[in-house]
Amino acid sequence: MFTFEVGSLLNVALILGTILTFAALLIWVERRLLGFFNDRLGPNRVGPFGILQSVADVIKLITKEDWVPPFADKFTFVVAPVIIPIVMLLSFAMIPFAPGVGIIDLNIGLLFIFAMAGLASYSAMLGGIASNNKFSLLGGLRAAGQMISYEVFMGISILGVVILSDSFVLRDIVEAQEGRWFVLPQFLGFIVFMVAALAESHRWPFDLPEGESEIISGFNTEYSGMKFGLFFVGEYIGMFFMAALIPVLFFGGWHAPFGLQVGNEIISGIFWMGAKTMAFVVFFILVRAALARPRYDQLMNYGWLVMLPLSLINLLITGAYVLAQGS
């Protein structure tokens, strides 16, 4: 029960604890890094290097008035922010962190992740509609449109990986990448998936559902206190999840690059998986600091007219290659 095997209680507790701690820490990491990118310092007051900033934020959010606007649809309004953290945590159950470290290896792993990503859009949609506020409604509509259109080619872009590894199980996908990371044969798929992952997790530059400069705060305009905090944490878990999923699918998961194995298999696996995840977290934050938000019509055009054909071409080439190899 308390051993390092997939689904043991020890694994579940450790992974859940790590994810929640890191998701909270990410708030600080993001603000600090954004500060550095802007030639500022970022929050450095609370605790050493400001590392306890998230704790201060949480205390602030908890002690704020938990207000439900009288014009809102109460039940939906309360339920909406709960959906996104739960769904993102459920998706995390699929991620294999190291040999023997993981929560579950469903044989429909990738499909489950897409189902959960689809459900996550309900959080923004319901939040936007239940608030009964025109800006929230606009944000919710934008979230729905963006999620639906970007999920299409997000799925297609991954099919190349699935064809190459011949499995939907994430652990098998990682094991298939021993010695050959999928980012090389699937570079087009990686680019498309990267863009789609940014859009899926509402990260900049695809933060149109929130779009402060256009629609105040989008779907969470009416939210305050810990309800807003749940949206916030859910978004950060989503970003952390996407940053963990990209290494699993394209960068060899726990496999050490250039044979740089440290310690035994499990320690090395966790180390490299963590390093790769953090690299993508930093990249997401860099993208936030550097790139500007597109217009909504540009977003849609780009999604349907560029990304979808690219992912289809990638799928076609991969399929043809595998067929030619097999025959």
Added chain:
Amino acid sequence: MLKELLHQLNIIWSHLVSLWLVFMHLFRKADTVEYPDEKPFTFPRWRGRIILTRDPDGEERCVACNLCAVACPVDCIALQKTEDENGRWYPEFFRINFSRCIMCGFCEEACPTHAIQLTPDFEMAEYVRQDMVWEKEHMLINGTGKYHDYNFYKIAGKAIGGKGKGEARNELPPTDRRSLLP
């Protein structure tokens, strides 16, 4: 077609360049001055907290001429003139409402006696609004401020106790009009 493709490639390239340039800012020193720990340098002519100075003899320089109050664009200076037994003018009270003051320095420029001066001190926050109103005893310092040798009554022609007409610097004795008769 080719032109359009090149245009799109150019867009992608410019995005990559901006990613790279922003990333390089990670290795640059932050511009932040961590204020309470690290005081910023303020130049000697910084327009900060207002003081009233004394002349080299230790007397108040202010002659209560009201020019500063007239020059003040936000009308934050209030004072009342009075005279001592020697005939020196001085303010009976001198009040500056720093919650209105915009540190423009016009009072310093208007002052004919270098009495009112602005200093580099900028830390003037108070918890109680009433504490922002400063009286003469709060602003009057025991020094000459930026102008060490200037002494108004030693230069001006006005007679005060201990210095009659014609005894100021560069001043001729008063002319006896009757002696000018032809």
